[in-house]
Each structure stands twice: as C-alpha cells, then as structure tokens.
Amino acid sequence: MADSKTTVQVRVEEGVLWVDGEAYPLHNISHVGQRVLEVDKGAAWRKFIRRALLCFVLGIIAVAIFGDVAGIIALAVFGLLIWQLVKVLGTPPAYGLVLNTSGIQRNAVWSLERAEIESLVYAITSAIGKPNAPTINQTIHNPVYGNQFNVYGKGAIGQAVHSGPGDIRGGGN
DSSP, X not given: OOOOOXXXXXXXXXXXXXXXXXXXXXXXXXXXXXXXXXXOHHHHHHHHHHXXXXXXXXXXXXXXXXXXXXXXXXXXXXXXXXXXXXXXXXXXXXXXXXXXXXXXXXXEEEEXXXXXXXXXXXXXXXXXHOTTOOOEEEEESSBOOEEEOOOOSTTOOOOEEEOSSSOOBSOOO
C-alpha cells in the first residue's frame, strides 16, 4: 500500500502515547521493544538462480525454434531478472517499534532509521517510569508503509493491511 505521507508524529503527553491518531495509555503498555526486518539475501539469490536457469533453458529452446528474436527476448528477460535481484538486495532493513498492551503485541510504527526507533524505545520506557514527565514529541522522518502478512495456526492463510502507524486492520487488497 503506497502512501504519500513522509512523516509520522509520535508524542507522549498526559500519560498517553500517541502514534499519529493511535492512542496507547502508558499504564497499559507492558513491554516496549523493536523489531528488525531484513531481506533474506540467500533466498533472493536462490530464487534468482532458479529463474535464471529456467530463462536460460527456455531461451535455448526458443532460439532453436524461433531464431534470433527469441534470443533477444530471452536476454531482455534475463536483464529483468538481474534488475529484480539488485532491487531486492538493495532493500534497506526496516525497524519497528513494538508495544505489548494487554497481552497483544502491536507494531506501532516502522522506520528505515534505526536511531529513530531506538530513541523512541528509550523515550517511551522513560515516560512509563515517570508518568508526570514533560511532553515528549518526536517525528519519524522515514516511515515505512506496506503490507504485513501474519499467519497463525497450521494451514492458515490471510493478509492483514498495515499502513505504518497503529496496528493492523483486517481485510486485504
């Protein structure tokens, strides 16, 4: 899900953590942490090699049947496979602020900057320990938006949409 929003406002005031429009009462937060999502580079390479071998074999067969035009098409497809691999390998890690409230783990906000999330973890933890502390206001400048897939139980399938701040909403595209 693409979003044109470029910042997420996070603040703690009057005993409540606000992540844009989502509110988390500090006394309900039992754990504050972070999560890191990184590209599985090994899986990306394996997928590329399988596809490249398939492209090579089908390209040879197509050249034998259709001639040089099929070879040019096979080279173009191979170029697309290389471009896709470079794009996946160049994907930066995403860092998430994780909150546990009432036994439920929530991914409150995601960022491409580790320091932003680490700072939030420290600030929120400090605010939980000092409920009358002054207002904390922080802007996440590199929020991450996209789809998040959660699968629970044997054979379960499903998609949950995540738009950055707040938790996931049921449904899908």
